Amino acid sequence: DVKVTQSSRYLVKRTGEKVFLECVQDMDHENMFWYRQDPGLGLRLIYFSYDVKMKEKGDIPEGYSVSREKKERFSLILESASTNQTSMYLCASSRLADKTLNEKLFFGSGTQLSVL
Amino acid sequence: SQQGEEDPQALSIQEGENATMNCSYKTSINNLQWYRQNSGRGLVHLILIRSNEREKHSGRLRVTLDTSKKSSSLLITASRAADTASYFCATDAGLYSGAGSYQLTFGKGTKLSVIP
Numbered sequence: 001d002v003k004v005t006q007s008s009r010y011l012v013k014r015t016g017e018k019v020f021l022e023c024v025q026d027m028d029h030e031n032m033f034w035y036r037q038d039p040g041l042g043l044r045l046i047y048f049s050y051d052v053k054m055k056e057k058g059d060i061p062e063g064y065s066v067s068r069e070k071k072e073r074f075s076l077i078l079e080s081a082s083t084n085q086t087s088m089y090l091c092a093s094s095r096l097a098d099k100t101l102n103e104k105l106f107f108g109s110g111t112q113l114s115v116l
Numbered sequence: 117s118q119q120g121e122e123d124p125q126a127l128s129i130q131e132g133e134n135a136t137m138n139c140s141y142k143t144s145i146n147n148l149q150w151y152r153q154n155s156g157r158g159l160v161h162l163i164l165i166r167s168n169e170r171e172k173h174s175g176r177l178r179v180t181l182d183t184s185k186k187s188s189s190l191l192i193t194a195s196r197a198a199d200t201a202s203y204f205c206a207t208d209a210g211l212y213s214g215a216g217s218y219q220l221t222f223g224k225g226t227k228l229s230v231i232p
Contacts, residue, residue, distance in 0.1 A: 045219060105151075
């Protein structure tokens, strides 16, 4: 069964801390994504990666960075956590698609991050 | 850059009734996808419909796509309490963002409650 695993279900951090959110997929997918989900705002794309060491900014990359050193792992980094980064963070992956097709996303269970 | 918008925001029905949710989008798409999210969990892919398709079925789900009106609908027939969840449409907005990757933009979702 396909799986996207996020390292923590709940996380509480203090303002100014460096925070690492880890995501691992076992489907050999090329594409990996980080979204955040907030009430009333839906899902917003932070960063995505379509290959090892490749990354592209999504709609709201400010305050975040990412790392993709291995194909199966995509990390989201909050360099200096702030209270407005309190949110549900969702990782997803998909396989490579050609230019006319898009593949479905497989999501992890999410990490609820609280920054105090 | 919000693309898909679901309507209604919330829907409450009795078990056994049909539930219809709508999605409108603004720009041309290659395909449109529907996802379900149970409370506090990740999203699960339900169905993908391509821009050259008008209707698609999967079990109790029926999706229609009208590209001239830039809208889609998701119909769940004979609803069950287990269908209680939020439902999201996602569109690619025709933006090719990298090798084999289109950015998916999600709407804010329709919260469906099925009362036993």
